[in-house]
Amino acid sequence: MKLWRDGDIDPQPLQGKKIAVIGYGAQGHAHALNLRDQGHDVVVGLREGSASAAKAQAAGLSTLPVIDAAQSADIVAMLLPDEQxxxxxxxxxxxxxxxxxxxxxAHGLAMHFGVIAAPPQVDVVMVAPKGPGARLRADFVAGSGLPAIFAVHQDCSGAAPALARAYASAIGCGRIGVIETTFKEECECDLFGEQAVLCGGIPDLMRAGFETLVAAGFSPEMAYFECVFEAKAVVDLIYARGIAGMYTAISNTAEFGAYRSGSRIIDEHVRAAMRQTLADIQSGAFAQAWTGDAARGFTAFSAARALRADSAIETPGRAIRALVEKD
Ligand SMILES: NC(=O)c1ccc[n+]([C@@H]2O[C@H](COP(=O)([O-])OP(=O)(O)OC[C@H]3O[C@@H](n4cnc5c(N)ncnc54)[C@H](OP(=O)(O)O)[C@@H]3O)[C@@H](O)[C@H]2O)c1
Structure with missing residues (x-):
């Protein structure tokens, strides 16, 4: 695996280039501010009546309507929600x-699944920081950064990889490291990780554990502590030491129980469901379902969100967060 750091990255491909950051949300605000702070000429492209215009202007950035911003720039960073x-x-x-x-x-979905078509004679690249926009900005301000991956979908100029690396460096990611991938790899792995593990699998595993304990007569607060609240401490250990390192930091009882029951829970049925999830992503069925629901006014998305927001696990969650925040 080749890793580029600031010292290996030529900033020249970005010199004298005007950058339009389209959207001022989680990623947009961090890219625009980091680029500006590194001395680049940035304009933020926003839709008519955008609530973000005042925020961007208060931060000292100039704003233009989306099309005008794109017309005025050499580099157009598409930092709108994927479904938009x-x-x-x-x-x-x-x-x-x-x-x-x-x-x-910053993510490959729109290009990889043909949601929009790459314009001819335009370089098409991706720079995806590995973390949320708020962290990208906070780490940059603190003198650090997030790692990033970059990829090239279309290289008409012959300089697309160098430009992507220069952009990654300019938003602070070269302070940690930048790795090359492809649109296919980033997009399919990212969607799978979100759905099967990070945002789909883990919360549903927590919910299933919580519901199992409550159905067996235990209090919701105890169930929440055991199945949700303590997850942060375990994830922090995994982040710092790896999974094997986490096992050595927990009690021998917890470790023995993990070996005995982990694979009973995450069994062949779960692995088959993961393979199905990956197939659904790779076939484009997921992208089609998501962009289709967005076009129909987010009917399925809004219903699923309302159902989860109203679920029984949220009540002890609120109480325990209030308790902890008081201390
Ligand atoms: N969230 C993350 O931290 C993260 C991490 C890695 C990669 N990414 C990728 O980064 C990209 C941006 O995601 P995000 O989460 O940063 O998006 P986001 O926060 O949801 O973006 C919101 C911004 O987009 C603008 N916007 C929404 N719909 C628009 C439309 N139809 N026309 C013009 N502007 C519109 C909003 O305008 P208003 O201000 O007018 O509401 C707002 O400024 C996506 O490709 C995503 O997959 C995101």
Whole structure:
């Protein structure tokens, strides 16, 4: 695995280039501010009546309507929600990507699954920081950064990889390290990790554990402590020491129980469901379902969100967070 750090990255491909950051949300605000603080010429592209315009301007950034920002720039960073890229494209953003420009993403979904088409004679790259936008900004301000991956979908100029690395360095990621991947690898791995493990699997595992204890007559507060609250301490150990290191830091009883029951829970049925999840992502079925639901007004998404927000696990969660925050 080749890792680039600031010392190995030529900043020249970004010199004198104007960068339009489209969207001022989680990633957009961090990219725009970090780029600006590194001395780059940045404009933020926002939709008409955007609530973010005042925030961006208060931070000292100039703002323009989306199409004007893209027309004015050499590099256009598409930092809108993935499901909003097709509508923005339909509004004429694609036509602003004239030959010689660079189109940049922080996630590969829209390109990899053909949600929008790469304009001809435009370089298309990805720079994906490995963490949320708030961390990207906070770590940058603290003098550090997040690692990032970069990829090239279309290299018309012959300079797309160098430009992607220079951009990754300019948002602070070269302080830690930048690794090359492909749009396919980033997109499919990222969606799988979110769905099977990080945002889908782990919370549903917590919920199932919580519901098992409550159904067996234990108090919701105890069930929440054991199945949700303590997860942070375990994840912090894994983050710092790896999974094997975590086992050595917990009690022998917890470790023996983990070996005895872990594979009973995460059994062949779960692994088969994971393979199905990956197949659903790779076939494009997931991207189609998601962009389709967005186009229909987020009906399925909103219903699922409302159901989860209202579930029994949230009540002890609120009480325990209030207790802990008081201390
Ligand atoms: N969230 C993360 O930390 C994270 C991490 C890694 C990669 N990514 C990737 O980064 C990209 C951006 O994600 P995000 O989470 O940063 O997005 P986000 O926070 O949801 O983006 C919100 C911004 O997009 C603007 N916007 C939304 N719909 C729009 C439309 N139709 N036309 C114009 N502007 C619109 C909003 O405008 P208003 O201000 O007017 O509401 C707001 O400024 C995605 O590709 C995502 O997969 C995100």
């Amino acid at each position: 890229m097709a509508p923005a494209w339909a509004d004429g953003l694609g036509q602003a990507l004239t030959p010689g420009k660079t189109l940049l993403f």
